[in-house]
Amino acid sequence: MPGKPNPVARLFWTAAIGCPFGLWYGPPAFAATGLALTLVLMRHLGRPRRFRARVRRIARAHAETLALRRRQESFSDAYGNRIEDGWLRERAYFLDRTVLPQIGPRFADLAESERNRMLAIVEAEAAAVALPEEDEAPGDGIDYERYCAERLARAGWRAHRTPPSGDQGADIVAVRDGLRLIVQCKRLAKPVGNAAVQEAAAALRYWAGDRAAVVSNAGFTPAARRLAAATGVLLLHHDALDDIDLAGAHRS
Structure with a gap:
């Protein structure tokens, strides 16, 4: 090799x-x-030890972002179970797209045998970051829409909630710097499915927006992620409303 x-x-x-x-x-x-x-x-x-030290340095350089993603991609379901499927996918994504390319071919033979240790290192670095207390998102759907609109407004958007009926999949229409963002809000106890992405994509055309987003407290299913990648719909945790990059990737 x-x-x-x-x-x-x-x-x-x-x-x-x-x-x-x-x-x-x-x-x-x-x-x-x-x-x-x-x-x-x-x-x-000593190669495995040096390999793990290098992985730790890379993870530590991204620790704050990892900690935020860890919080965004974990939630408790209606039965009180802690659901971390989204975070587990995020850890794997970080390893494959960020860590391994920086490690290079010198340690390529250790990538598979050390994978569980690498995941544990990423977990430890993310858990070590003390994030600011997050706002408690309302449990009611209508209140959650209002909460998201308020967060957008604090971030400089002119955010308006749509009428309860006839919204065609849009809960909020927000404008900033000439860009029109169409938002659907989902306050759920399980990951959001691809139906919400379909509705947001349709609402984008109906409301003549520049970008569409689905905002949730609970992460997104793999099917929703695939459809979002194909349609350009942003998938966001409500924490991300404070700093939306419409030019950035829509992976969530």
Whole structure:
């Protein structure tokens, strides 16, 4: 495998070169050869530790973002169970798209065997960040719409809630810097499905918006994520309303 060190070859050539010197120069040369063999072996055995240290440095550089995503992608369902499916997907995404490309081919042989340890490192770095207390989102759907509109307004949007009937899938129409954002709000005890994404995409056309978003407290199903990727609908936790980047990616 390219980039994978061969400790057997290193040990062989160290011994092959060192032993003749030992025969010629005696005990000091044998001692030097033994020391060289020990260093080669120790360096190889220390590779997993160095690999994990590098993963930890990368995760620590993104710790605050990871902590926020951890909070956004975890919720309690109606039965009091802690649901972290979205966060588990986020951890894997971070490893595959951020950590492994930075690690490079030198440690490629450890990527699979060390994956669980890498996930644990990401979890630990995210959990170590003390985030500010988040606002308690209302449990009622109408109140949740009002809450989202208020957060958009605090972020500089002119946010208006649509009428309760005939909204065609839009709960909020928000305008800032000439951009028109169509928002559907979902306060649920389970991840939002792709029906909400379909409705938001339809509302975008009906309300002549520039972008559409589905905002929720509870994350999104894989089907919703795939449809959002195809339609350009933003998938947001309500915490993200404080700083929406309409030019950015819509992955959530």
